[in-house]
Amino acid sequence: MNVPPEVVEVLRQWVRKAEHDLEAAIQAPRTHDLIALAALLPLEQTFPVPVEDLAELNPYSVDVRYADDWREPRLVDANRALELASQVKAAVRKALPPFVLA
Numbered sequence: 001m002n003v004p005p006e007v008v009e010v011l012r013q014w015v016r017k018a019e020h021d022l023e024a025a026i027q028a029p030r031t032h033d034l035i036a037l038a039a040l041l042p043l044e045q046t047f048p049v050p051v052e053d054l055a056e057l058n059p060y061s062v063d064v065r066y067a068d069d070w071r072e073p074r075l076v077d078a079n080r081a082l083e084l085a086s087q088v089k090a091a092v093r094k095a096l097p098p099f100v101l102a
């Protein structure tokens with residue numbers, strides 16, 4: 001079963017928000033690579049989302065924008081990616097000082 005376009009769009013937005021929040025948390029250069037962003041965290045600060053889960057999200061951050069070069073995800077994959085993006089967003093927002101979120 002293919003995922004409806006509106007679900008793919010929501011997924012893309014969640015992944016972009018997770019990227020944005022992670023970039024803000026570590027004052028990183030702009031990138032879509034969540035693994036690279038997490039690697040910039042200070043050694044004493046661990047990121048609560050496993051690197052393997054971040055790797056699952058990376059294809060959604062760029063490939064969704066170029067639909068002709070990208071296969072549509074299965075519904076189960078899209079739901080998993082939405083859950084992972086939500087976890088990244090929650091983890092980053094929990095660690096950010098309030099002034100960054102304003």
